[in-house]
Amino acid sequence: MKVKILEYNEDKEITLELLGEGHTFANIIREFLCDARDVDSAGYYKEHPFVDKAKLVIKAAPKRKIDKAVRTACRDLAKSVDDFYKLLEKTK
Structure with missing residues (x-):
């Protein structure tokens, strides 16, 4: 994935283009941002x-x-993925 900054407005608003991504990643990062x-x-x-x-x-x-x-x-999302991975490892 590549990320491109399209707009950046004085620390108040940013528009990013997520190249190589569709609904799956965009929706999960939106959820964590909200x-x-x-x-x-x-x-x-x-x-x-x-x-x-x-x-x-x-x-x-x-x-x-x-x-x-x-x-x-992003940090919260990474932690959630890591926690989920650890949970899966316990089921082996």
Whole structure:
């Protein structure tokens, strides 16, 4: 996956293009972003169903920084995946 910054508005809003990704990753990262207290809103869209790229739009909560919000959401997602992997390892 490659990530391209399309718009960056003074730490309040960012639009990212997720190249090589579809609904699966875009939806899960959107979910974690929406759960982050630094995020006011997050959403994604695909311009065409056959093209493997999604655009992710994230707006920071008042008095919050967007870069911190994205880092926190990514860290939380990575921890959840790691916890799930450890749970699966226990079932062997």
